[in-house]
Amino acid sequence: MFNKGCLAMQYDKQKAWNPYLAGALSGILIILSVVLSGNYFGSATAFVQLIGILEKILTPEKVAQMKYFSIVEPVLSWQILFIIGIFIGSFLAAKMFGDFKWQLIPELWKNNLGSSPLKRSLFAFVGGIIAMFGARLAGGCPSGQMSSSILLSISGFLAITMFFIAGIIVARLIFMGGAN
Amino acid sequence: MINLLYGLITGILFGFLLQRAHVIRYDKQIGALLLKDMTIVKFMFTAILVGMVGIYILGDLRLLDISGRPLIIGGAIVGGSLFGIGWSMLGYCPGTSWGALGEGRLDALIGILGMFTGAALYAEVYPFFARTVLTWGNYGNITIPDALGLNPWFIIIAIVVLGIILFRWLEKNNL
Numbered sequence: 001m002f003n004k005g006c007l008a009m010q011y012d013k014q015k016a017w018n019p020y021l022a023g024a025l026s027g028i029l030i031i032l033s034v035v036l037s038g039n040y041f042g043s044a045t046a047f048v049q050l051i052g053i054l055e056k057i058l059t060p061e062k063v064a065q066m067k068y069f070s071i072v073e074p075v076l077s078w079q080i081l082f083i084i085g086i087f088i089g090s091f092l093a094a095k096m097f098g099d100f101k102w103q104l105i106p107e108l109w110k111n112n113l114g115s116s117p118l119k120r121s122l123f124a125f126v127g128g129i130i131a132m133f134g135a136r137l138a139g140g141c142p143s144g145q146m147s148s149s150i151l152l153s154i155s156g157f158l159a160i161t162m163f164f165i166a167g168i169i170v171a172r173l174i175f176m177g178g179a180n
Numbered sequence: 181m182i183n184l185l186y187g188l189i190t191g192i193l194f195g196f197l198l199q200r201a202h203v204i205r206y207d208k209q210i211g212a213l214l215l216k217d218m219t220i221v222k223f224m225f226t227a228i229l230v231g232m233v234g235i236y237i238l239g240d241l242r243l244l245d246i247s248g249r250p251l252i253i254g255g256a257i258v259g260g261s262l263f264g265i266g267w268s269m270l271g272y273c274p275g276t277s278w279g280a281l282g283e284g285r286l287d288a289l290i291g292i293l294g295m296f297t298g299a300a301l302y303a304e305v306y307p308f309f310a311r312t313v314l315t316w317g318n319y320g321n322i323t324i325p326d327a328l329g330l331n332p333w334f335i336i337i338a339i340v341v342l343g344i345i346l347f348r349w350l351e352k353n354n355l
Contacts, residue, residue, distance in 0.1 A: 016200065016201055016202035016219075017200040017201050018201075019201050019203065019220075019222040019223040019226070020222055020223075020226045020347070022197045022198075022200055022201035022203070022223055023222060023223040023224065023226030023227040023230070024226050024227070024230045025197055026194060026197050026198075026223070026226075026227040026230075027227040027228070027229065027231040027234065028230060028234070029194055029197070030227065030231045030234075030235075031230075031231060031234035031235060031238070032190075033186070033190045034235060034244065035238065035243070035244070037182075037183055037186035039183070039186065039187065039190070041190075041194070041275075043273075043274040043275030043278075044274045044299075046274075047274060047295050047296055047299040048299045048302070048303060050296070050299075051296050051299045051300045051303070052303065055300070055303075066303055066304075066306075067306055067307050067310070068302070068303040068306035068307075069303060072303075076184065077184075077187070078183050078184060078186065078187035079187065081184045081187030081188040081191060082187040082188070082190055082191040082194075083191060083274075083275060083278045084188065084191060084278070085187065085191015085192040085194070085195060086191045086192075086195035086198065086275055086276075086278045086279045087195060087278040087279065087281060087282045088188075088191070088192050088195060088282065089191060089192035089193060089194060089195025089197075089198075089282070090195040090196065090198060090199040090204060090278070090279035090281075090283050091195075091282035092192070092196060093195070093196045093199035093200050094199055094282060094283035094284070097200070099283065100283055100284050101283065101284045102284040103284060103285055103286065103287075104285075104286040104287055105287065106205070106210075106285070106287065107207055108206060108207040108210055108211065109206065109210075109271075120287055121290050123269045123270070124269070124270050124271075124287045124288075124290040124291040124294060125290050125291070125293060125294040125297075126266075126269060127266045127267070127268070127269025127271070127291065127294065128266065128270050128290070128291040128292065128293065128294020128295040128298060129295070129297050129298035129301065130262055130263075130265055130266030130269065130298065131262070131263050131265075131266025131269075131270055131273065131274070131291075131294075131295065131298065132266070132274065132294070132295040132296075132297075132298030132299050132302065133259075133262055133266070133298045133301060133302050134259045134260065134261065134262025134263030134264070134265070134266055135263050135273075135274060136259065136298075137255045137258055137259025137262065137302075137313060137314070138255055138256050138258075138260045138262075138263055139249065139250060139252070139255055139256070139259070140249075141273050141274040141275060142224065142273045142274075142275070143273070143274070143275040146224060146227060146228055148248075148249040149232070150231035150232045150235055151232075151235065151246060151247070151248055151249060151323065152232065152236075152248065152324045152325060152332060152335055152336070153248035153249040153251065153321070153323050153324075154248070154251045154323065154324055155248070155250060155251040155252070155256055155322075157324070158251070158253075158256045158257070158260065159256045159259070159260045159263075160260075162256060162257055162259075162260025162263070162264060163260055163263050163264045163267060165261070165264060166260065166261040166262075166263070166264025166265050166268070167213045167264035167265070167267050167268040168213050168214075168215065168264075168268075170264065170265045170268040170269070171210055171213035171214055171268035172213075172214065174268060174269065175210075175214060
């Protein structure tokens with residue numbers, strides 16, 4: 001037990017992997033995924049499918065009439081397992097390298113915007129609603145637009161550019177007023 | 181069934197890499213939007229560059245059929261802006277939020293609940309957007325080489341060179 005504790009402390013001091021290396025490995029993973037199973041990365045559709053599966057259980061007649069659920073079928077899919085996998089993979093890495101930590105308010109937020117759990121929760125919830133709405137309209141979230149860009153689609157590069165332009169402006173606004 | 185298993189394994193490997201590069205963290209995502217820490221940009225663009233070269237080589241070897249994704253200018257601009265606004269408030273994106281929850285970040289869980297709410301709302305109002313925003317500037321599955329009438333490799337080499345210049349600039353300025 002003592003040894004294990006020591007090991008965890010050592011790991012704690014370990015820094016992040018090089019982002020170019022991890023990014024390149026992710027690029028190879030995308031290629032392998034396409035070759036082996038024909039699936040490009042994407043995460044936002046899984047949210048629609050999961051909520052659709054829930055709605056199908058609660059109000060099946062209504063879901064049958066909703067146009068969007070005839071386009072995005074509410075069934076268990078590659079993408080749903082993919083986001084569950086991201087959760088498991090991150091959990092395993094965090095545990096293995098000793099940087100798993102329960103936390104509601106991130107450091108950067110706390111240092112600039114205070115430690116009110118309500119304020120952080122409200123921003124996270126409302127931000128989540130707007131982000132998902134936007135991702136659906138744009139035809140994909142960052143992982144989906146990464147795939148779109150890999151295919152050299154104009155839509156991928158345009159959407160990522162818009163993500164950053166709007167994100168840079170609003171992040172600046174949020175952090176400008178908040179230095180307390 | 182095997183397809184679902186591939187999804188799970190791919191997700192686990194991707195989640196592992198995302199966590200190890202620390203790119204799923206709020207501080208890193210917002211650090212990029214505040215132009216102070218470009219870790220996520222390095223990660224994301226390296227993945228795009230490597231993926232692009234690999235996928236197009238496989239396309240040239242006729243092992244894959246390559247086509248672009250649909251471009252609807254209205255959807256990309258309105259949706260892209262909305263995503264950027266929400267992203268800067270939440271500090272996680274749909275995929276990375278699951279990874280952030282995996283390393284114990286509870287604000288990511290609240291964000292996930294928000295995103296489910298957003299997905300349900302979108303499904304309700306989709307017919308309105310299908311009639312309006314999603315009809316503005318529909319160009320079909322167009323790629324950059326299609327639009328310019330060039331061999332894809334000219335574009336890929338140009339993007340790789342631009343990417344390397346960007347990375348060198350980021351490293352020189354300690355971003």
